[in-house]
């Protein structure tokens with residue numbers, strides 16, 4: 397019997413997925429990253445110590461877990477090495493337990509320069525990307541031009557292909573974007589320095605997963621970003637360049653949909669968004685100050701201040717549908733502890749002909765949120781580990797989320813530590 401869980405974000409990223417992956421990995425054998433790149437930032441607090449991961453699956457902090465970076469991820473070899481070294485410094489060894497797909501496309505310095513040059517040219521219309529080269533790297537993949545992990549194994553071929561690609565990028569960077577050019581030799585020499593460290597980890601990760609599934613191993617598929625940053629289903633063009641919704645767990649790994657047994661949507665008890673794009677429940681002034689300071693809402697990857705807002709129940713309901721969610725995990729509930737009133741958006745005004753239950757993003761700039769207002773609990777919920785110990789107002793708020801999103805809240809996170817977690821229904825036990 398398979399026992400696999402997908403964990404993904406239902407908002408615009410930064411929902412606290414890393415902590416939940418880390419917590420549920422205690423019971424799992426494999427953790428798999430399947431899309432995105434080092435634009436993600438997963439902050440984990442273990443024994444009071446903060447560790448931020450960008451590429452390496454969050455479950456790898458447990459010594460018996462095997463980590464996989466699958467084909468759907470775009471990988472900067474240099475960032476990967478940096479992260480492995482950071483873990484080593486923290487006495488976490490990944491030797492023989494991190495495998496990287498031979499088909500994962502590489503992110504190289506020309507992608508980063510192109511990302512920066514494009515954002516600069518867009519000016520006030522910039523997407524607000526993380527500047528990590530994610531968009532250009534996925535473009536190369538779709539254009540069938542990308543260098544992939546397996547190419548690191550053949551230095552001659554790598555050198556020839558790299559020269560061609562750098563030429564292609566330089567022509568655009570210099571003539572169109574009036575940006576600096578890139579030196580192909582520097583990239584090649586730097587790649588040669590790190591490739592041997594990486595080559596040992598390169599594998600056909602789809603086969604590894606097939607075998608794990610045949611042997612009934614528990615697997616966690618770790619999503620990055622959030623549902624409304626999805627390239628197809630998000631607030632386009634203010635999105636990332638991968639599919640952040642559940643389909644990526646299949647295409648980004650090579651396994652079939654029947655192997656995904658429980659899909660957990662992680663939702664912050666309020667909303668945040670980094671970068672530009674519509675955000676109709678956005679808060680300003682005192683509430684924004686409160687949420688960003690108390691919630692430490694600063695990007696784990698770029699350090700940028702996140703925009704904050706009330707929970708958008710309408711979008712949450714859509715995320716439940718788009719991802720076939722099995723249950724929700726509500727995070728950062730404790731951040732709301734000192735608010736007298738808590739709002740949740742339950743419908744929209746000015747939505748026009750758009751579907752009220754499951755709106756699309758055409759005309760979304762004009763929608764106005766309609767809120768239900770709930771009394772706050774004005775007590776600390778930090779570190780509470782049993783649902784019955786939550787103040788009744790907090791339980792009320794959770795019931796309201798379940799009603800609006802039409803799904804059960806199966807887990808609640810009440811603090812940054814791994815064990816500051818309430819399990820209402822254990823996802824592993826909920827799988828029939």
Ligand code: IMP
Pocket residue numbers: 408409410435436437523524525526527528529530531620621625634635636637670671672
């Ligand atoms: P990109 O993924 O760097 O191209 O950025 C595109 C958009 O996605 C920008 O608004 C970023 O701020 C946002 N984004 C990308 N990764 C994350 C993440 O891990 N958390 C939150 N927002 C993200």
